[in-house]
Amino acid sequence: MYVADSRGTPAPAVTPEQQAVAPGTSPGRRAALAPTVLAFGTVSLITDVSSEMVTAVLPLYLVAGLGLTPLGFGLLDGLYNGVSALVRLTGGHLGDRFGRHKALAGLGYGLSALCKPLLLLVHTLPAIGAVLALDRTGKGLRTAPRDALISLAAAPEERGRAFGVHRAMDTAGALIGPVLAFLILRAAADGYDAVFTVSACVAALGVLVLVLFVPGRRTRRPGATPAEPVSLKASLGLLGRRDLRRIGLCALLLGLCTVSDGFVFLLLQHATGLADRWFALLPLGTAGAFFLLALPLGRLADRIGRWRVFLGGHLALLLAYGLLLTGGTPHGVDAALPYAVLLLHGGFYAATDGVLMAAAAGAVPEEHRGGGLALVQTGQALARFAASLGFGAAWTVWGARPALAVAAVLLAGAAAVCARLRPVEAGPGAGAEAEEPAAGPASGA
Numbered sequence: 493m494y495v496a497d498s499r500g501t502p503a504p505a506v507t508p509e510q511q512a513v514a515p516g517t518s519p520g521r522r523a524a525l526a527p528t529v530l531a532f533g534t535v536s537l538i539t540d541v542s543s544e545m546v547t548a549v550l551p552l553y554l555v556a557g558l559g560l561t562p563l564g565f566g567l568l569d570g571l572y573n574g575v576s577a578l579v580r581l582t583g584g585h586l587g588d589r590f591g592r593h594k595a596l597a598g599l600g601y602g603l604s605a606l607c608k609p610l611l612l613l614v615h616t617l618p619a620i621g622a623v624l625a626l627d628r629t630g631k632g633l634r635t636a637p638r639d640a641l642i643s644l645a646a647a648p649e650e651r652g653r654a655f656g657v658h659r660a661m662d663t664a665g666a667l668i669g670p671v672l673a674f675l676i677l678r679a680a681a682d683g684y685d686a687v688f689t690v691s692a693c694v695a696a697l698g699v700l701v702l703v704l705f706v707p708g709r710r711t712r713r714p715g716a717t718p719a720e721p722v723s724l725k726a727s728l729g730l731l732g733r734r735d736l737r738r739i740g741l742c743a744l745l746l747g748l749c750t751v752s753d754g755f756v757f758l759l760l761q762h763a764t765g766l767a768d769r770w771f772a773l774l775p776l777g778t779a780g781a782f783f784l785l786a787l788p789l790g791r792l793a794d795r796i797g798r799w800r801v802f803l804g805g806h807l808a809l810l811l812a813y814g815l816l817l818t819g820g821t822p823h824g825v826d827a828a829l830p831y832a833v834l835l836l837h838g839g840f841y842a843a844t845d846g847v848l849m850a851a852a853a854g855a856v857p858e859e860h861r862g863g864g865l866a867l868v869q870t871g872q873a874l875a876r877f878a879a880s881l882g883f884g885a886a887w888t889v890w891g892a893r894p895a896l897a898v899a900a901v902l903l904a905g906a907a908a909v910c911a912r913l914r915p916v917e918a919g920p921g922a923g924a925e926a927e928e929p930a931a932g933p934a935s936g937a
Contacts, residue, residue, distance in 0.1 A: 526645035529654045531706045532638055533661030538698035539601060540665025541672065542608060544779070545691040548670035548772040549677065551754040553684050556768060560617065565754065566884015568621055579629050580873065584636030584866025593637035593862060598702050600634025603627070605695035611688040632873075636866035641707075643853035643861055651853055652798060655846030656790020663786060663841075666779035674772045730864045735855040735915035740868045742910040743848060746806055747875030749903035751813070751883055751896065753778070753837075759816050760833055762892055774834065781838020782845075789842045790850070798851035799914050805843025806907050812836035813900040817893060848872075855915065 554560045554568060583600065587593040607627035614620050639655075646654035673687050680686035731737050751759075757774040760766070766774075793801040812833045849865055856864030879899075886895035 525654060525657055526642075528641050528645035528707050529658055530661075531701075532642060533658045535601070535698050535702045535706060536638075536658065536662035537665040538701060539604070539695060540662050541669045542665075542691045542695035542698065543604070544666040544669030544775060545673040545676075545687050545694070546608065546611065547753070548673040548775045549684060549687055551758055552768060552771050554620070555758070557684065558615065558617075558620075561888060562758075563884045563888040564617060565758075566880050566882075566887070568617070568624060579632035580636050580866040580870045581863070583633040584640065584862035584864070584869075587637035587640060587862035588860055593641045594702075594706055596637040597634040597641070597706075598699065600630040600632070600637075601695075601699050601702055603630030603633065605630075605692065605699050608688055608692035608695050612685055635869055636862045639849045639853075639865050639869075640862035643849065643865070644858055648854065649794060651850040652790040652792075652794035652847060653787070654790075655850045656787040656793075656842075659790070659842070659846040660783055660786040663779050663783040667776060667783055670772050670774075670776040670779070677772060678769070726860065730856060730860055730867060733855055736852065736864060736867070738913045738915045739848070739852050739855060740871045742913055743868050744871040744875045745906040745910060746903070747872040748879050749899060749906045750809065750876055750879055751899050752876065752880045755880070755883055755887075756812075756816075756833075756837060759892055759896060760830060763816055764830055766830070774830075777831065777834030778838040778841070781835045782841045783838075785839050785842035786846065789839075790846055793843075793847045793850060798847050798854075801843050802847050802851065803907060803911055805840045805847070806903065806910075808836045808843065809840040810900060810903050810907065812840070813896055813903065817896055817900065851915070 551565065554565050555562075560568070583596050587596045604627050607623050607630065610623045610626075611620070614623055642654055642658055643651055672690065676686045676690060677683035731740065753775065757771065760774060761771055789801055789805075815829060815833050815836070848868065852865055852868045853861065883895055883899060886898060890898075
């Protein structure tokens with residue numbers, strides 16, 4: 493663990509260990525990742541243990557425990573994933589304007605941590621919706637500043653790898669969270685309340701680690717003049733950049749056709765007849781595949797082009813939908829169906845989550861990095877909010893399989909459109925822009 497210096501002092505000299513060359517790398521090329529990436533990875537690991545404990549039980553808690561209809565769950569799930577879109581631009585812009593990316597990220601993590609114990613007190617749809625909206629507000633504030641710090645700390649040609657490492661560490665927490673939720677549900681008499689209590693304690697630990705260990709400011713390059721404050725008009729004007737506009741449009745189109753995680757797990761339970769007591773383990777399969785594939789696919793994106801890997805991830809998701817629609821056999825459900833669907837679902841996230849941010853970072857100047865990434869994230873989050881509402885309504889009116897069939901057709905069409913809109917800078921070698929790597933507070937990559 494690297495200890496952060498939040499006062500913006502110059503980065504320490506590179507140690508011999510940081511200069512060591514990993515097997516298979518060229519001489520003189522440092523293999524170590526930036527401490528910012530590793531520190532944020534640790535924070536995300538701990539925080540995801542907390543959040544995924546809740547996510548693992550939330551669909552069952554709402555549908556089976558509180559008796560919500562699929563439309564009601566779609567409303568809450570869309571709120572859970574979409575409200576953050578309303579504040580992501582704020583978090584990204586303020587981080588750029590004041591150079592306080594860590595402070596904004598810390599505020600977001602802290603707000604989400606405060607929401608976990610509130611789930612113990614609410615039992616109605618409006619109250620639960622308000623708590624989830626507040627939690628997603630915290631996520632919206634922290635996401636763009638966090639990703640901006642990661643992209644600024646990594647060399648341009650290594651951004652796919654950096655985001656892959658961060659997402660892998662983040663997903664390690666997502667592996668632990670559902671297991672803890674499963675064990676708590678089996679051991680505790682009042683299982684849901686126990687899950688929410690433990691989740692709150694773990695979330696508080698994540699905030700503490702961020703405060704102590706994440707670097708607070710990026711060191712200005714030698715000889716650089718202080719930059720003018722970033723205006724909101726300039727941040728929104730980033731959409732005038734062709735490649736960023738295309739990346740944002742594609743993220744929005746594909747997000748409109750993406751069935752949310754909660755619905756995927758409910759569909760899988762519906763298709764396999766899985767008992768309720770095993771439901772909390774379904775996110776574990778997705779997280780396991782994400783964890784194993786995030787770094788390899790990040791490296792692959794740096795080599796062959798981030799847009800190819802990004803679209804390939806959506807093809808994996810389309811295949812998962814196809815298996816959910818046709819995976820049964822005349823004698824019952826294919827035993828391999830849950831494993832195949834969860835592997836493809838996790839592969840989808842490994843090929844898209846960090847890879848999209850690595851691609852977008854190459855289309856945005858560093859002084860606007862937080863705001864530029866927030867624009868892409870906002871479009872995607874709003875699209876997924878609309879998708880959750882639409883899929884919940886379609887399931888309620890048509891049933892699960894027809895609703896999924898429509899989603900699959902729309903996803904195939906959106907992927908074909910996005911293949912035509914491929915941004916030029918997202919191709920092979922996109923990571924090696926002409927700009928210098930940003931000199932982070934402790935840049936070791």
